[in-house]
């Protein structure tokens with residue numbers, strides 16, 4: 001029974017955490033037409049497991065958590081698991097489902113989905129092999145429609161092994177988009193998820209860097225393309241800058257999900273993770289080698305695009321030092337696809353391009369870039385995500401070590417993993433110190449640091465909350481961050497705004513100066529849960545769900561109206577939907 005529940009939970013429901021339990025319970029509530037309030041009680045009960053019995057009595061599917069909380073303590077999920085082992089019966093008995101439905105309740109999902117050959121067959125598996133079987137006729141048609149349309153977005157943006165963020169506006173493979181998108185693929189095609197990451201690593205440079213964009217195929221609808229970058233990496237060509245390193249974390253989640261699925265899927269997951277392990281570690285090392293200029297564990301970005309939050313107000317002051325005097329002529333192409341009000345301004349764009357040309361002039365040599373870059377900022381987002389990525393890579397490393405026999409690793413390969421494990425511990429300590437130096441007392445939250453001016457940047461953005469996702473702050477700081485976030489959420493209809501909504505420069509539709517981004521929401525909610533701020537996590541989750549449901553799969557959303565902005569049919573939004581809300 002336990003094994004079966006874990007199988008279904010691990011394969012179809014996805015990552016194993018408290019929110020999944022809650023989301024299952026919610027579905028049961030719906031199926032029982034509001035008959036169960038235990039889910040809400042569970043949510044309110046915080047770390048206690050009051051109400052577990054009644055939840056279990058109504059829930060046909062329980063998903064145990066593997067994570068524990070941010071302090072390594074047992075969570076109520078673990079307690080749920082213990083309760084589950086005590087109950088020696090199948091949940092469908094409680095539901096009073098017809099026998100034929102009951103018998104299929106705990107069927108796994110993995111393996112079958114990989115065997116599917118056509119889109120139609122894949123989609124049918126949603127009905128045949130997932131939880132929906134358990135509740136048969138009760139499952140809403142709307143649910144099937146939204147899950148199929150989210151998959152359609154990824155299929156439509158699939159270019160054969162890699163996924164473009166959206167057709168037209170972004171026609172190549174982006175670094176952190178690819179990692180989040182892999183999470184989406186992993187919900188029904190684990191092999192395709194790993195392929196996405198392998199394709200990204202085709203763009204890895206000799207020095208270890210993973211560039212922000214890999215130009216697998218030529219497309220002249222985007223600027224600046226390979227002809228402008230002229231980077232030394234040619235096959236495939238790439239940009240000469242990076243993006244936030246989330247690949248290790250996404251690989252960890254994909255592997256984590258697979259360990260509760262089919263044996264073969266798990267073994268293939270381990271093999272894929274092993275192939276990627278050393279290249280990812282080289283990528284992480286590159287940050288410390290090329291970007292930790294003061295050797296403090298605080299890595300810098302040399303271009304706002306490296307933050308993934310291109311026009312965040314955090315960059316305004318530092319960008320003023322970027323000269324545009326010798327800027328060659330160039331032609332933006334983003335405005336052909338999206339309204340100018342929603343994009344970075346021309347002045348900002350000129351500075352972005354000036355930086356690109358200055359790196360091109362020194363052939364992207366990382367040591368020389370450190371000399372010539374007029375923009376050097378330690379970004380909270382990149383530093384928090386690097387810290388989390390090191391922790392997740394260490395998690396992967398431990399798994400590979402414990403499965404070394406199944407992987408047939410040689411003694412040498414095993415030793416290399418053990419030494420990497422020690423190195424990762426050091427990198428985690430180093431980055432933790434770096435993150436500490438980004439705490440801004442004046443703001444009561446983390447903020448970016450201008451390395452050239454040697455000062456904290458007093459701009460409050462949502463990237464501060466990513467420290468929770470990195471499981472970095474102590475309880476006192478975590479509480480401060482949660483209070484701040486709660487206050488922000490009071491000012492908007494839908495959270496999380498990317499910038500303090502009370503700031504006079506807040507702009508609800510302009511890119512990273514106010515709008516909500518779903519991938520950021522997912523990470524913030526994940527962090528809030530780890531610190532057991534369940535109500536706040538639930539608010540972020542509810543808002544995110546509503547945005548996708550009401551506006552659709554947009555690039556980002558207006559926090560005041562919920563309207564979708566930027567590109568539509570956006571891969572990372574659909575991917576997060578599939579991974580986070582398999583039941584939408």
Ligand code: GLC
Pocket residue numbers: 165170174176177307308309310
């Ligand atoms: C924009 C975003 C960046 C993203 C890219 C592709 O440039 O700011 O974070 O990676 O679009 O979606």
